[in-house]
Amino acid sequence: MSPRLGLLYPTRDCGEDDFADLCRRLDPAIDLDFAYPEWDPGIGDVEDLDAAGQAAAVRALGAPESLTKAADGFAEPPDVVSWACSSCSFTHGLDGAREQADALSAHLGVPASSTSLAYLAALDRLGVDRVALASVYHPDLTDVFAAFLAEAGVTTVHSVSADAGSDRALATWDADRIRDLATAADHGDARAVLVPETALHTTPSLAELEERLGKPVLTATAVTVRHALDLAGATRERGGLGTLFAATGDGRRPNSSAR
Template sequence: MTALGILHPGHFAEDDYPRIEQLLGSDIRVDLVRTDAGEDAYRAGAPLGSGSAERLAEGVERLRLAGAETVVWASTCTGSPHGWEGAQEQVRTLARLAGMPASSTSFAFVHAAREIGVRRVAVGAACPEEVTGRFADFLRAGGLEVTGVRSAGTATAAQAAAWGEEEVLALARAADAPGAQAVVLPDTALHTAAHLPMLEKALSKPVLTAHQVTVWEGLRLADRRVNAPVLGTLFTREPLVQA
């Protein structure tokens, strides 16, 4: 059994994680701990407090007691606005607090793009343009080329969490560009786990979404690969051969 620890700000779209755990269909357990998200607003600067060391520390003890082997901070709004160096320091702090390998969803997107061999990505986010733009800058700092950015401009995570398949597909299509090798949907408040096969079929290219890459990042930290095509191209890599 491999136990993955997820620190999730608030409760929006958190039900994607048990869905992903079920879809993995193997000896993978996803332990989810909610942290205080503070203000439910996408405006620039509003979400930063939810990623503070004090709030992260509140959840790591519960993950340790649950037996988690890795921990991923499931947020892009509170990772990428710090910039690349600031986000690295945030992850180092998390690893020190948790006493286990740690990462964040922001870094997970960069690592996932490298895993599937893409460098040019289009970004489609529900959040406002300024927040989306900061995330795009983060991807560029990670060595990716952002071919285009599309923002839906929703004001709160609650609004994004209420979206269904139709709205998510519309966002992905609006963000897509001919030069993009993959489409990135960074919002952790969006329900996407059930839509991945549809999204990739509609766009004819890989789609990377927040909860998908967060779980994959936890597995990467644990040196595990799981073949689960229902979770998209990212999960079609062959599992590591165990000696």
């Protein structure tokens, strides 16, 4: 029986179709449902805020009480849930991200995670502790993500920051623009390239990105889904979807020699 994955997502009608695309490509496919935390009405238009204001807004959206309230909006109870937002989880730090997941798990009675915690799980799975960041964020927010990774013992050897604006703007990026960002971020000392943004449509490009860079390219969509499946005990291996979903054949972690 296929598990039902519940995703809490920050911006309605934005990048949900990329998650749906990935879940459809798995065999068997994964049932998927979305629920949406509410932005603080006192914030106004997030796009009009400066970097500090945006950081405060995403922190408020990711408050545990905001997430548990939103989780009551799933059409059916999920078997596993994830807070599918990178910045709204890593801006709370490692302990804060764990608090988010614990609150959701206690509220729904199912395993829970977030995109940021899923990145850590993916890096542990691959045995990688030196990365490059292909960030769409303002440089200050990119630094916050690097600090989050450092809390878990992961070193950022290089990063680029596109400072690209809103989720809706990022949802319009095509494969070429995503590829150019990942290529610019890559570094010889990095054992993986991270693309931490759930509004980007990365699923169709997973295999091409890794072939081009010659190393794992971990996108927000892919790590979120993979970790949720692991928590649900539902193994999915499928070619053409990058390292995280590739069969290893002998049970070893892919890229395990990369430390």
